[in-house]
Amino acid sequence: MRSQSVTLLQGNDSINVIDRVVSTRIVDSPDSHGVDVLFCDYNGRITDIGSIYKIQEKILLLSSEVMGDKTRKTLIDGKSWNEHCDLIIADEAIGRVTLVSDDFQSIFTRMGLDGIELERNRVIEIDDMIAVKSEFPGGSVLDILLPLNQMDDFMSILETAEYSEMSDDRWNFVRLGVCIPTLTDISGNLPNECGMINLISNDKGCYPGQEVHARLESRGRTVKRLCLLTGEAAISPGKYRLSNGSPAHITSCESSDSVSYGIAKLRVNDIESGYVNLDGAIWKVESLTYL
Amino acid sequence: MGILGGEGFSLPVVSETEVVDVKLNFTDKAISALKQNMNGDENTHVLVISAQSGGCSGYLYDMKIIKKPEDVGFQQISIDGINVFVHNKDSSMLNGILVDFKETLMGGGFQIENPNADRACGCGQSFG
Structure with missing residues (x-):
């Protein structure tokens, strides 16, 4: 429930x-x-x-x-x-x-x-x-x-x-x-950073935030994205630095039977590499897109 | 019965809003344009200025010339012989506004400056 x-x-x-x-x-x-x-x-x-x-x-x-x-x-x-x-x-x-x-x-x-x-x-x-x-x-x-x-x-x-x-x-x-x-994972972020651009209707006219969303569509560049982390190590929500110095913000995480999942906001360049070194452990990263 | 026919639903939510005595300001151009739009119906019709959600900044202005509403929740302000109505629910948002009229080919018409607004949309129709 x-x-x-x-x-x-x-x-x-x-x-x-x-x-x-x-x-x-x-x-x-x-x-x-x-x-x-x-x-x-x-x-x-x-x-x-x-x-x-x-x-x-x-x-x-x-x-x-x-x-x-x-x-x-x-x-x-x-x-x-x-x-x-x-x-x-x-x-x-x-x-x-x-x-x-x-x-x-x-x-x-x-x-x-x-x-x-x-x-x-x-x-x-x-x-x-x-x-x-x-x-x-x-x-x-x-x-x-x-x-x-x-x-x-x-x-x-x-x-x-x-x-x-x-x-x-x-x-x-x-x-x-x-x-x-x-x-907790998405509050305060822009929809494109959360992979939720499909929840924006550019044809509906004005609504709160519409001007910013319209500019993002025409001229925006997504620097950070929400992604899924998969690994074996346990980790806690919070702000971290990757081994390359890039910031990582983990908003949710949970472990069970030696599998750990986390939702985090990472730089797009770091997500594209497929794996990151976070807090001494290797994590698989996949950007999230919601349809 | 259906999912919406059971127990536990509340009574309709009522918005608690601050009600203030509304003061409105109109420029001469706005009064002139308003009289033109009233078209001699000043005795039967009123101008209602209201606010509703929407627009880029959170709220949208709305201006309508309608037959005098029976709703008791309105405040009546006389502007040069024309009755202007503002609903109590909008009173704190619209108190002190300056209504102007601009004649341009694009973006013309009634314009509102609102001292209560922290921000406004470039089109002038939205505030927050």
Whole structure:
């Protein structure tokens, strides 16, 4: 189960209220489809990341837990006097379970649901829950959203399907392997530095940070990039120097069974070399690109 | 029931905003242009100046000539016989603005200088 900020927006103008403040064009996104969005400040730097689902003519926004109240305030403060949009906090109403597996079909089979075709970002409504498959540089996950009062029953079904609930450390390790970023990894960075240029819609007009993003597209040069580190040594988050003197900022890391993953911001030149010497150990580096 | 029909949802979130008595400033050119746009409807229509999220800097200005709204949340300011309305929710952001009118082929029209803004977009329509 993942801790998230869950917000329900209802009213005819909800989609416009959100669209004005995110970097991703969502006004013409199809129904039953999930869209990942970035919230940025006027300097173009990421302040929050979210996923938007249109469900039953309403909009469900999942955003980071730490920035939840601030993001909601941005939305409600920006509503015009004549717009119809109510924001409803759903943290205590809807839960999110993320499944990491090679075989998502097994859970549906256990629920007596065969023939469900999963497609990236397609929202599948099944009774009181929705399922969405998301893809990341390191693999796919299946997000299940459902009423919190049905969570215990659903967890029982998962157990019978031989899924097990991960500890916080195990989840951190798994999500690093799949390359799921948290706000800690990306906050304060420009989208191109995080490999999230696909979450910028250059055709949508003005939004906070748009001027900076437009300049980055036409004239920008990415100096640092978010990357995945894979190695054997344990390391802690923090700022380091590579053996060649270049800076390295590790934002998340976790080890399990002699494998260590980390998300770090490194100079592009260092990432292109494929391997870096960090804190006395060799690490494989791969830049991250989110589609 | 559906995922949105269960328990635990809050009441709609209400924004707590500071409400101040709004003062507006208009240049002679802006008043002249406003009268021209009102086209004799001063008794039935009002100018509403408002702010909403968006633009490069965080907020966008909006100006509309509409029939007098029934919403009780507005402050009414008379500018040379024309009723200008500002909603209480926008009062702290728009108090003290100077509305000007520029006649140019590109980028002309009403322009707003806002003493409450820390920054503004080059196009003049966005502030933060």
